[in-house]
Amino acid sequence: MKKPLDPKLDWSAYDSYGEGDAYAQIPAEGGAYGKAASLCIGSRQCQRTDVGVMCPSFRLTHDDAHSTRHRAATLKAALNGEYGAQPFIGKELAEAMELCVACKGCKRECPNGVDMAMLRTEALAQRWAALGKIPLREQLTAHLPLFAHHFKLFNWFGSLRSKVPLIAKLMQSWLGIAAKRSLPKAAPRDFMSSAPIISPTENAREVVLLVDTFSNHFDPDIAQAALEVLQAGGYTVHFARPAQGERALCCGRTYFSNGMIDEARAEAVRLVDALWPFVERGLPVIGLEPSCLLMLRDEYYMLDLGERVATVAKAALLLEEFIAREHDAKRLNLPLKAMSGQALVHGHCHQKAFGAMKSMRKVLGLVPELEVEFIEASCCGMAGAFGMEAEHYDTSMQMAELALLPQIRAAGTNNMLIANGTSCRHQIRDGVARQPLHLAQVLRAAINASGD
Ligand code: SF4
Numbered sequence: 021m022k023k024p025l026d027p028k029l030d031w032s033a034y035d036s037y038g039e040g041d042a043y044a045q046i047p048a049e050g051g052a053y054g055k056a057a058s059l060c061i062g063s064r065q066c067q068r069t070d071v072g073v074m075c076p077s078f079r080l081t082h083d084d085a086h087s088t089r090h091r092a093a094t095l096k097a098a099l100n101g102e103y104g105a106q107p108f109i110g111k112e113l114a115e116a117m118e119l120c121v122a123c124k125g126c127k128r129e130c131p132n133g134v135d136m137a138m139l140r141t142e143a144l145a146q147r148w149a150a151l152g153k154i155p156l157r158e159q160l161t162a163h164l165p166l167f168a169h170h171f172k173l174f175n176w177f178g179s180l181r182s183k184v185p186l187i188a189k190l191m192q193s194w195l196g197i198a199a200k201r202s203l204p205k206a207a208p209r210d211f212m213s214s215a216p217i218i219s220p221t222e223n224a225r226e227v228v229l230l231v232d233t234f235s236n237h238f239d240p241d242i243a244q245a246a247l248e249v250l251q252a253g254g255y256t257v258h259f260a261r262p263a264q265g266e267r268a269l270c271c272g273r274t275y276f277s278n279g280m281i282d283e284a285r286a287e288a289v290r291l292v293d294a295l296w297p298f299v300e301r302g303l304p305v306i307g308l309e310p311s312c313l314l315m316l317r318d319e320y321y322m323l324d325l326g327e328r329v330a331t332v333a334k335a336a337l338l339l340e341e342f343i344a345r346e347h348d349a350k351r352l353n354l355p356l357k358a359m360s361g362q363a364l365v366h367g368h369c370h371q372k373a374f375g376a377m378k379s380m381r382k383v384l385g386l387v388p389e390l391e392v393e394f395i396e397a398s399c400c401g402m403a404g405a406f407g408m409e410a411e412h413y414d415t416s417m418q419m420a421e422l423a424l425l426p427q428i429r430a431a432g433t434n435n436m437l438i439a440n441g442t443s444c445r446h447q448i449r450d451g452v453a454r455q456p457l458h459l460a461q462v463l464r465a466a467i468n469a470s471g472d
């Protein structure tokens with residue numbers, strides 16, 4: 021007898037998400053997971069070509085087969101038993117989900133709020149459960165937080181691979197990592213092992229800086245810049261730290277994106293435990309990497325983490341959101357000096373999906389004389405590990421070449437590039453051989469500028 025579907029994520033919020041016409045053809049199986057897919061009523065707003073929809077796969081192909089609508093319809097058909105007893109390992113669902121980069125564009129743009137990124141994660145988790153194993157490449161990318169601390173020991177290998185094409189080709193055929201893609205390079209020293217412990221002074225305005233796996237091990241200068249900016253603004257900066265003897269904290273993003281829900285939940289529990297003493301006192305939690313910080317406001321609700329989630333979610337803010345909020349409340353006291361020149365900004369998909377680009381605009385507008393232009397583009401195409409995967413490399417570059425890279429080239433090189441996402445910076449580095457800055461680094465530069 022066929023076993024009923026056992027969802028790995030907590031879909032209960034979707035049980036009563038809509039009423040009446042809000043759901044269309046709820047499938048026989050899947051309970052609230054099926055209802056979440058049934059929020060798609062087939063209106064095809066996600067396939068509009070008169071306005072630039074965010075969905076990067078549809079933007080690229082203009083093909084129904086690569087749209088949110090088709091993915092939702094295929095998932096409903098799978099839950100209705102139309103693809104046999106094991107739909108999660110069948111080709112129909114795999115093909116429909118193949119080019120979904122989990123950008124969250126649909127959640128923001130679909131009038132019914134279809135969240136394909138979340139639906140896809142569940143489908144992936146069901147796939148691994150049905151297969152009884154997870155491929156090596158997906159395990160490697162998901163387990164990054166486990167070995168990030170040792171990544172620097174392999175920087176020599178990344179350099180050698182970029183000089184010896186045979187190594188890159190062997191790695192592609194063995195692991196499925198695109199030979200044409202550069203490997204990320206870890207910093208010689210992570211940030212958190214020397215992060216200062218600061219005691220608050222009287223009347224201090226205290227904040228917690230969340231240093232994610234990427235900022236900690238790959239871009240510690242971004243965490244350092246954020247610390248300096250916040251201190252220059254008069255804030256006392258605390259850091260969430262792991263329990264004694266444990267490895268660095270992580271939000272769980274790499275596990276979640278690869279459909280490893282139990283591991284994502286374990287990381288989330290560690291992080292919520294570490295943040296709780298601060299959050300309980302009402303301190304804001306400031307994040308740097310959009311896909312990491314925004315997990316706390318979104319995916320954590322699906323991980324069955326208990327009542328503390330709502331309080332943590334409320335405290336979680338991206339650096340730009342925090343500074344914009346402080347500015348609006350007339351509490352901001354950042355000594356920003358003039359920086360004449362032009363800046364070209366690329367927004368991370370999750371910044372766009374959660375409406376954080378408004379804050380980026382506001383905060384960059386506080387830097388005197390800086391001329392800021394925002395790139396009109398969708399996903400950069402890297403999307404976590406998507407652009408690293410051999411079978412997706414070409415599509416990833418095509419996504420980047422749709423708008424992002426041509427606009428950067430057209431603007432010349434006499435400007436500053438800004439991108440808050442680690443994947444976006446990687447894609448831009450590979451695409452135009454330039455290194456974008458994070459907002460924190462730009463603000464630090466403005467604080468340290470001579471102002472002439
Ligand atoms: S995903 Fe949203 S916009 Fe697209 S067809 Fe379904 S309901 Fe319409």
Ligand code: SF4
Nearest residue numbers: 075120121123125126
């Ligand atoms: S998450 Fe992004 S790529 Fe996937 S269906 Fe939604 S808009 Fe398209």
